[in-house]
Amino acid sequence: MEQEFASTLLENAVNELSRLPGIGRKTALRLALHILRQDKKSGRALGEAIINLREGIRYCHTCHNISEEATCPICSNPSRDRTTVCVVENVKDVMSIENTGQYRGLYHVLGGVISPMDGIGPNQLEITSLVDRVRDGKVSEVILALSATMEGDTTNFYIYRQLGTLPIKITQLARGVSIGNEIEYTDEITLGRSLLNRTLFADSFNRTLL
Amino acid sequence: MEQEFASTLLENAVNELSRLPGIGRKTALRLALHILRQDKKSGRALGEAIINLREGIRYCHTCHNISEEATCPICSNPSRDRTTVCVVENVKDVMSIENTGQYRGLYHVLGGVISPMDGIGPNQLEITSLVDRVRDGKVSEVILALSATMEGDTTNFYIYRQLGTLPIKITQLARGVSIGNEIEYTDEITLGRSLLNRTLFADSFNRTLL
Known part of the structure; x- marks a missing residue:
């Protein structure tokens, strides 16, 4: 579907937004027109948040989780095991x-x-x-x-x-029946695994919290 | 649903993205992680397109359509009626x-x-x-x-x-039955209007193009 845009700025924004996963050209246009209706501060905040996200984030040297420092908050937390x-x-x-x-x-x-x-x-x-x-x-x-x-x-x-x-x-x-799932609709492989790996019922009381 | 983010940059991006219509916090997080997986150039292009859109676009003085000039391309087009x-x-x-x-x-x-x-x-x-x-x-x-x-x-x-x-x-x-719609599923008001405003069948051949 060809769209004739009144503005190259709008066309550019729609092109960039529609590169995002799950966002087609129609949705991208809707988002762009929404951004146009907001005040300038909101538009700038969104744009800068995206630029800062991509340019400011690094990856933890130890665990490769996202981080703003060389070591992520989890790896540098002394109370973690x-x-x-x-x-x-x-x-x-x-x-x-x-x-x-x-x-x-x-x-x-x-x-x-x-x-x-x-x-x-x-x-x-x-x-x-x-x-x-x-x-x-x-x-x-x-x-x-x-x-x-x-x-x-x-x-x-x-x-x-x-x-x-x-x-x-x-x-x-652990592999087994998901909480909330009915046995009738659980696939055979999961059901078989959960039978083989069945646990003591009394243990489930102790296992709810670490 | 509380989400603990490893990074304030990520949290900020998710907050801004989830302000867009139809984008909840889960989708915003998915988009932000997608942006992180792309190269830096793509992230900057998207962010700048949004900032430029909001800050560069003006409205036509005559028709109030979006425009990059004081008069939009449609109003300034000499071949328009x-x-x-x-x-x-x-x-x-x-x-x-x-x-x-x-x-x-x-x-x-x-x-x-x-x-x-x-x-x-x-x-x-x-x-x-x-x-x-x-x-x-x-x-x-x-x-x-x-x-x-x-x-x-x-x-x-x-x-x-x-x-x-x-x-x-x-x-x-013109108000009437939409092209492709079945009569059975057309509401009575539309159907009544389209009966009252019926047109000569022979005219439809001439009316397909202006």
Whole structure:
């Protein structure tokens, strides 16, 4: 659908906005016209927030989480448990796990999972730095918290092989029926896994809080 | 839902993005993380496009369409028919009508419709400037192209009353069954109007192009 714009400034803004994921040209135009209706201060605040975000953010040297310093707030927090490292795919997963309030250890952000279809091999991910970190540090447990997909499982297994010789405990997130899900609609593989890995009912009372 | 952000830059970007219409905090976070994954040039291009849009755009002195000059490209185009003025609610409507390719006259952007519920009266709209423009100029026809809603009809009627004494033709967009709509699902008011205003079938051949 060709749109004839009255202004190259508008056209430019629509082009840039429609590069964002999930935002087509119609939505981009709606957003641009909304920005035009707001006062100049709001437009500048949005534009500058985006520029500052991209130019100001760095990545933690230790865990590769986003940060404004060389070391992120989690890695530099002295009250966190430094013997446990939780391996996640991306920055959003760190936030998700932090939001549970159930974890007080450190993280390691891989930057993705092994996916030959997308051309992502182990060398594109922060796996070597994880192995170095575990070998050099006083880490006693590595928690694999990758997606329960074929790519996640492949990556889990690769990391497991790389860390295999080190004297640490390697765990992964429990797989089972999601809270709120009905048994009738749970797939067979999940149901089978959750039967095999069934836990003592009495334990569930103690396990609600860390 | 509280989100603990690792970075105030990220938090700030999410806050600003989530002010946009239809973008909640989850989507804003997804957009911000997308921007972080792109190169710095893309982030700066998006931010600057937004700032330049809001700060660079002006409104045409004649028709109040957006413009980069004091007079917009449509008003300054010598090949447009200067005797016809199409009255629309907003800038997007100008684009919609331009996209039909069926109109070669000028526009007048009201900036909304009369809506007492939202506190918008005739004085907040560009109605006086429309009357002045029609009185002073060589306009022979005003086309009312407002929404087919109660507010649109009220505004149409108000403008009609204001222009009533001037020797011009005042028309409005045809109301009828939308192209592609089935009769079964057309509401009774539209169907009644389209019966009353039925047109000669043979005319439809001639009317496909202006």
